[in-house]
Amino acid sequence: xxxxxxKINSLVDMGFSEDEANMAIIRCGVDxxxxxxxxxxxxxxxxxxxNLSNHQVMGGCFDSFGGRKKARLVEERKKxxxxxxxxxxxxxxxxxxxxxxxxLIPNPMVGFNLPNYSLPLVRVTRRILEQDMGPPYFYYxxxxxxxxxxxxxxxxxxxxxxxxxxDSKHLCATARKRGYIHNLPIENRAPLLPSPPMTxxxxxxxxxxxxPSWDQRTQFNCLLTGVAGPKLTGKIGRALASADTPPSQxxxxxxxxxxxxxxxxxxxxxxxxxxxxxxxxYPLGFPKDHTRGLGDTNRYKSLGNSFHVDTxxxxxxxxxxxxxNGVNVLSLFTGIGGGEVALHRLGINMRTVVSVEIDKxxxxxxxxxxxxxxxxxxxxxxxxxSLTDDQVATYVTTFGGFDLVIGGSPCNNLAGCNRSSRHxxxxxxxxxxxxxxxxxxxxxxxxxxx
Ligand code: SAH
Numbered sequence: 001x002x003x004x005x006x007k008i009n010s011l012v013d014m015g016f017s018e019d020e021a022n023m024a025i026i027r028c029g030v031d032x033x034x035x036x037x038x039x040x041x042x043x044x045x046x047x048x049x050x051n052l053s054n055h056q057v058m059g060g061c062f063d064s065f066g067g068r069k070k071a072r073l074v075e076e077r078k079k080x081x082x083x084x085x086x087x088x089x090x091x092x093x094x095x096x097x098x099x100x101x102x103x104l105i106p107n108p109m110v111g112f113n114l115p116n117y118s119l120p121l122v123r124v125t126r127r128i129l130e131q132d133m134g135p136p137y138f139y140y141x142x143x144x145x146x147x148x149x150x151x152x153x154x155x156x157x158x159x160x161x162x163x164x165x166x167d168s169k170h171l172c173a174t175a176r177k178r179g180y181i182h183n184l185p186i187e188n189r190a191p192l193l194p195s196p197p198m199t200x201x202x203x204x205x206x207x208x209x210x211x212p213s214w215d216q217r218t219q220f221n222c223l224l225t226g227v228a229g230p231k232l233t234g235k236i237g238r239a240l241a242s243a244d245t246p247p248s249q250x251x252x253x254x255x256x257x258x259x260x261x262x263x264x265x266x267x268x269x270x271x272x273x274x275x276x277x278x279x280x281x282y283p284l285g286f287p288k289d290h291t292r293g294l295g296d297t298n299r300y301k302s303l304g305n306s307f308h309v310d311t312x313x314x315x316x317x318x319x320x321x322x323x324x325n326g327v328n329v330l331s332l333f334t335g336i337g338g339g340e341v342a343l344h345r346l347g348i349n350m351r352t353v354v355s356v357e358i359d360k361x362x363x364x365x366x367x368x369x370x371x372x373x374x375x376x377x378x379x380x381x382x383x384x385x386s387l388t389d390d391q392v393a394t395y396v397t398t399f400g401g402f403d404l405v406i407g408g409s410p411c412n413n414l415a416g417c418n419r420s421s422r423h424x425x426x427x428x429x430x431x432x433x434x435x436x437x438x439x440x441x442x443x444x445x446x447x448x449x450x
Pocket of ligand 1: 302305306307332333334335336337338339356357358359362382383384385407408409410411432
């Protein structure tokens, strides 16, 4: 299982979806060399684009295609890339164009630009029709590694705008791979200052003391909604206590695999522990104690679902010059308010926020933060489904329009870890995405009528 998971992780890190990685392992076997698995996925993608039957792909790994067929597939892939203007070289960031069902994610995942990377990073092919330019500006977020076709559908529903994929590990000490579709300008962005720490030890120097040299992690993986329990950390402690110093390769591998998966830290001799909720608030860009007051399970859950504040703030920073008098915000799926915290940290005044969030615990966190930091008007609505187009039009009239419609709809049926319920965009929770589109369209038409 470990070998399989490791191969899946490596493939996912290379930019393939978990589905593709799984299918390649089914086709080639878990012993297949990584390069064979990569070839198999590439063959499968090309076959998909050439409308080859599934059977032809399932027939074996890339190597089992005849030499001529393989050459033809490679040729087709090259041609396709040429049409799209994509280089397709792994060490050079590139993006497939919007019409592609398999929207390729750039590697490294640095979006259209980032503060510490020199321009131009990614060939930006996004075109925004005049009628879709702001205001209203909009900003939509979801997990980058969604099942095949999901981002193409999202992009089609959001005016065919090219998504911007960013992994927060390029901005802070923890990974969080997300895709963003927005109609904001991408020039003259500015990062939040001070810049957050980029490594685990910069963020938490005290963990150096017990960190073994064979644990070479410098950054955390994505901080998830669930955390490791005492059973697991106890088991790791016992394995280490009865091991040699340093432990054998296999024990090291066992420990490191779990440390990576659950973002465990070294807090004593042979002693690993999960991060505390406030240690998660920090790299995600929230103020200390932002989620305090909730039970730990709710704190981990809401933080696991939240925006990465510094990434979002980098993208939203362009609003600052455009709206010196502040903004009216329609915030869909507000959660604990990652978008609003980002605006606040940018020094952008929120005159009004109409916030739509169903979870009572998250609402409480957001309302408490709002009352402590803001003077504008907060209107709360529970369920996106209950926000009608007429009500949206009334808000547009009352507030003179929305400057920003921001939100990231639930990823429950898209994210890699929810294997059993990963039904894609039409899954029970993720289907709520369509309400984002509906409500944004209602704002646009009401503002156009004005
Ligand atoms: N961007 C947010 C988190 C978004 S996660 C942040 O920074 O915290 C998706 C959110 O959608 C969750 O908080 C979830 O409670 C909320 N949600 C789920 N179903 C909903 C519904 N029907 N109406 C409104 N919000 C909903």
